[in-house]
Amino acid sequence: MSALRVVPANRHGRERLYVCRPDGSNVAWYDRETGRVNLLGEDSRDAVLQALKPFLTGPVTVGPPPVPTPAELARLTLHPDDDLAPNRPGEALLVALDRDPAHRLRPDPRRRALTAEETVGTALDGLEGAGWHTLHSIALPGGDRIHHLLLGPGGLFAVHALYARKARVRVADPMVTVGRREPEPLLRRLRAAADRASYALTAEVHPLLALAGPADLTITVQPRTVRILQDTELPGLGRLGGVLKPADVEALHAMARDRRTWGRV
Structure with a gap:
């Protein structure tokens, strides 16, 4: 030859x-x-x-080329319209704002929410080389959404990004107060989203609240099951391990990136 x-x-x-x-x-x-x-x-x-x-x-x-794993076969047969992996951080908000040009003419809280999701999503995407995967903006039936799903050696996390730039944040489970805003039962909703993700993936998913740019954080009592981190602390998740093997991470990622997985929760 x-x-x-x-x-x-x-x-x-x-x-x-x-x-x-x-x-x-x-x-x-x-x-x-x-x-x-x-x-x-x-x-x-x-x-x-x-x-x-x-x-x-x-x-x-x-x-000869290695035989594709079940996770690789699932990815290869997944229709592009059902693949969530290309979603950008804040994908749903980006689409909604693009369809509403009037948001440029008035204050819109969605812009702050988008900033939070982009900040947190960028930090989570930085874990990719350490054996982790992140999926963004996963829509759930009923209008709810998981901002970010993190999958890796340290387990699975449903991550909610909260805009808190230069604000004081107070957590009194299940209530979260940002600055002078009214408290809201955010941790209860976050646990519910993680439970739905656990059901969809038949694997334990942990709730995680990620605060984007807070000036101060006060936690009166450590919340049950919920991990709370500032966006600057998210890279530390890459040190977690011992929960999932690489093959299990890939298999769960293949399942989670399929939009149809989330239609039954």
Whole structure:
């Protein structure tokens, strides 16, 4: 086999080098992240390795492509309209504000809520490289919504983002008071959302309240089952572990990203 070409590409955030015949058909690809050369035919092994030789760094594994896991198969068969993974932080608010141009002409509390979801969502997305996944803006039947669902080695968390910029926050379970606003039973609603997520995923989901930019936080009594963190503390969740194995995280992520999973809660 001669005249093989090496073509770089980026698929699903992974850098790969494809080895192609002159007609453009693939015979193999090299995944830099895993250090693996995936051969589509054993008879091309020597020619492929010769073509890739200038690009290989360190030891590599050579063999046929690995068999897709059940989670990978679920992702591959999921219709794009049902895939929640592309949702941006605050997706539902972004869509609602885009459909209501008048919000630019008047104060709109949705803009503050959007700022909170974007701030918290960005912090959670930063955990991606540590084996975590985050899904944003999951709609539930009845009009409720989970702002962020965090899945990783330390378990599952239903995260509610609350705008509290430069405000004092007081928590007296189940009431949460931000600045001079009226107290609201936010922790009760957060527990209910986490319970619905647990039912949908058949796995324990913990409620988490994430405060975006508070000036001060007072907790009179540590709330039952609810974790409360400021947005600057969210990266510390990446140190949690020992609850879920990587395969379990991927399987739960595949289930959670399917919009149809949430239609029965």
